[in-house]
């Protein structure tokens with residue numbers, strides 16, 4: 314089998330967390346990592362393709378653990394508003410006009426942006442999930458796909474049936490880069506009976522739940538009034554966490570909430586930019602990590618961020634943790650990098666497959682150039698990836714063993730066509 318050899322780079326396997334291999338080599342065989350170590354490594358075999366990574370970092374791809382990728386179409390459409398007003402007055406009315414074609418082109422725009430920024434897996438929740446799945450297949454990225462369930466819609470029953478059917482179909486086909494989930498939007502948009510049915514269905518199908526949780530103070534206050542419990546405690550009482558769950562935000566948490574999330578191994582997804590832009594607050598990430606909760610990192614949708622740049626998200630998450638707590642040691646660079654890779658992978662239930670460079674794991678690898686002026690001199694590569702790097706520094710991206718970007722050129726997607734089609738869709742939505 315022809316192999317890929319990434320030679321001479323500084324390798325960050327992220328397993329163990331603090332390992333750095335100067336002048337390292339990573340060998341990919343098929344869709345898996347076959348070898349990680351110092352140069353020269355095993356002998357070159359006929360047919361091996363060599364990628365010179367001198368002056369670059371070779372590391373696991375970033376995992377964007379929460380987004381609504383097709384919301385790239387609404388990027389910059391509504392800024393500087395509070396979450397509820399933003400949803401009800403701007404986002405939901407525009408989304409009422411969505412077609413599967415809009416979702417497809419919006420997804421391709423977001424996926425192209427993510428690949429160019431070193432993201433190799435994303436976890437999505439949106440309307441017309443089949444269109445997102447098509448975009449995942451076309452692009453070569455790895456995607457967790459779920460249709461968003463809003464319990465107040467008159468079509469909720471149809472949506473549920475369709476969501477379950479989609480998961481069953483995807484499970485049967487077992488595409489290596491498509492991971493289905495079920496996604497009730499939030500505890501406050503889905504009645505208890507629906508939440509329970511979705512959790513039960515997810516359990517039976519062997520997939521995760523993906524649900525926004527404890528995002529705003531308002532949500533917590535309403536939950537206390539209506540259920541006499543915080544949103545986290547409420548879901549715990551309903552038995553929802555018996556099913557493995559991914560929960561973006563988790564901004565407003567009590568000590569008991571943190572205990573529940575850690576004990577239930579809920580994949581908390583920290584979305585610092587979105588939470589600050591919508592003034593929702595700042596998640597108690599340091600306390601969650603102390604409690605040994607599973608914590609990943611996500612950008613949320615491009616309408617509340619306003620990009621899908623995970624390198625920027627790491628920087629924002631790290632510096633705001635310090636500014637918010639008054640403690641400059643809060644969330645250091647290695648913790649942040651772990652959150653954006655292994656942490657996110659674990660939150661999605663993929664911790665044994667992606668998020669580290671280790672023989673036997675899926676070959677999701679990025680090559681980040683250290684050549685830029687803003688990256689020199691190089692005292693520490695982990696510090697540079699979190700605090701100095703930009704999305705544009707990502708040079709090559711390999712997903713499931715297949716190169717999808719080489720020397721900043723996308724190999725699977727036509728950028729000009731995507732930009733044109735996405736712009737057509739976007740202008741119709743806001744007209």
Ligand SMILES: [Zn+2]
Nearest residue numbers: 525561613614
């Ligand atoms: Zn979201």
